[in-house]
Amino acid sequence: MTNPNTSIYIHIPFCKHRCAYCDFNTYAGQEDSIPAYVQALINEIEFVGQRAEQMNIHTVFFGGGTPSLLSAPQFDSILQALRSAFTFTPDAEVSIEANPGTISPEKLKTIREAGINRISFGVQSANTEELRMLERIHDFFTVIEAVSTARKAGFDNLNLDLIYGLPEQTPASWQTTLQRTIDLHPEHISAYALTLEHGTPFGRWSSKGLLPLPDPDLAAEMYEYAEEFLESKGYVHYEISNWAKATAENRTQNAESNSSFLIPHSSFVCRHNLQYWHSLPYLAFGAGAHGYANGYRYSNALRIKTYIERLIHPSSFIIHPFPLSPATVNQHKQSLKDDMSEYMLNNLRLTNAGVAESDFRLRFGRGLLDVYPKEIEELVNNGLLEIKTTEVLKTSVVYRLTKRGRLLGNQVFLRFV
Numbered sequence: 356m357t358n359p360n361t362s363i364y365i366h367i368p369f370c371k372h373r374c375a376y377c378d379f380n381t382y383a384g385q386e387d388s389i390p391a392y393v394q395a396l397i398n399e400i401e402f403v404g405q406r407a408e409q410m411n412i413h414t415v416f417f418g419g420g421t422p423s424l425l426s427a428p429q430f431d432s433i434l435q436a437l438r439s440a441f442t443f444t445p446d447a448e449v450s451i452e453a454n455p456g457t458i459s460p461e462k463l464k465t466i467r468e469a470g471i472n473r474i475s476f477g478v479q480s481a482n483t484e485e486l487r488m489l490e491r492i493h494d495f496f497t498v499i500e501a502v503s504t505a506r507k508a509g510f511d512n513l514n515l516d517l518i519y520g521l522p523e524q525t526p527a528s529w530q531t532t533l534q535r536t537i538d539l540h541p542e543h544i545s546a547y548a549l550t551l552e553h554g555t556p557f558g559r560w561s562s563k564g565l566l567p568l569p570d571p572d573l574a575a576e577m578y579e580y581a582e583e584f585l586e587s588k589g590y591v592h593y594e595i596s597n598w599a600k601a602t603a604e605n606r607t608q609n610a611e612s613n614s615s616f617l618i619p620h621s622s623f624v625c626r627h628n629l630q631y632w633h634s635l636p637y638l639a640f641g642a643g644a645h646g647y648a649n650g651y652r653y654s655n656a657l658r659i660k661t662y663i664e665r666l667i668h669p670s671s672f673i674i675h676p677f678p679l680s681p682a683t684v685n686q687h688k689q690s691l692k693d694d695m696s697e698y699m700l701n702n703l704r705l706t707n708a709g710v711a712e713s714d715f716r717l718r719f720g721r722g723l724l725d726v727y728p729k730e731i732e733e734l735v736n737n738g739l740l741e742i743k744t745t746e747v748l749k750t751s752v753v754y755r756l757t758k759r760g761r762l763l764g765n766q767v768f769l770r771f772v
């Protein structure tokens with residue numbers, strides 16, 4: 356393994372309002388529990404930190420939910436607990452997800468000073484009707500204001516999240532959303548297709564025929580438009596749903612390394628998410644948070660009340676090996692087969708980098724074609740995977756999704772499960 360660094364995910368499961376399409380582990384109307392929740396998080400961080408060996412933390416991600424509902428002092432106390440329990444690398448990326456309607460200049464300034472250096476706004480659309488349909492609490496003017504406030508507070512690494520393939524969304528409306536998004540000059544853009552999740556109001560309305568289903572062909576067209584448009588505006592498409600702005604220096608590096616076959620450089624790739632896509636370890640704290648470290652995949656109790664109870668009054672009879680905690684409710688020791696399969700699923704998401712034969716061999720001691728000969732042959736023959744020989748590492752080949760494979764990613768991933 357070439358990267359010894361570890362990442363940390365912290366889940367903040369509070370929202371002002373539950374959006375109709377959302378199936379995340381988050382709850383509206385429970386903000387009264389935030390102080391107790393923050394204390395429980397600190398307890399969990401201390402508990403796991405005491406059992407951890409020396410490890411360098413190079414990314415932290417506050418996700419949700421709506422992390423921006425926490426106050427600046429609450430962020431500060433969580434960050435202090437993290438710094439006491441673990442060693443941060445000097446250039447650690449510390450991200451927060453924020454809802455444009457839940458920030459203030461003072462809060463952003465204070466959390467920036469506390470060490471949070473990347474902010475991700477859930478924008479979803481620039482169209483008022485679409486935002487209303489999604490039951491978001493903001494409009495696009497609030498987004499413009501939020502971006503300006505974040506810039507003034509010193510954030511120079513900013514992501515905007517978008518959703519496409521909405522019911523009744525037109526290509527023109529999607530194109531306007533993309534244009535208005537890049538007009539705000541974010542360093543990073545994520546664009547995900549809407550999925551109708553079972554158990555959400557959108558899922559129920561759609562099964563009763565009350566919500567027109569998003570047209571999959573139209574959604575595919577919107578994705579292809581985003582690929583072309585964002586690349587033409589200087590964004591590197593480095594993961595199926597993620598684009599990062601390339602600086603002038605990055606463009607020179609890309610030209611010199613002929614890196615169309617490798618990961619094109621961008622200083623603004625989300626290093627935290629790359630940790631997931633490279634199948635590298637991350638610790639997880641908070642209700643329903645999922646982690647991967649020390650050979651375990653594990654997850655915590657979903658409910659806020661249960662999570663708090665388990666950490667305020669932990670049972671002293673149960674032994675928790677690192678990285679598990681009293682909040683852990685699911686744990687699975689990974690087999691070599693699990694690890695190889697997840698490695699394929701995660702790394703194939705990286706549209707340019709893909710899976711390098713040499714990296715796979717280095718990590719697992721076996722050749723890719725020895726482990727997945729049939730799967731790879733079939734996917735290449737069906738035009739979903741392509742083989743590239745890198746210019747720099749002439750001895751190694753890279754397997755990556757074709758343009759068609761990106762649209763049919765789930766079919767590809769299933770072959771490795």
Ligand code: SF4
Nearest residue numbers: 370373374377419420
């Ligand atoms: S704000 Fe985000 S996390 Fe909260 S309910 Fe809406 S989509 Fe879900």
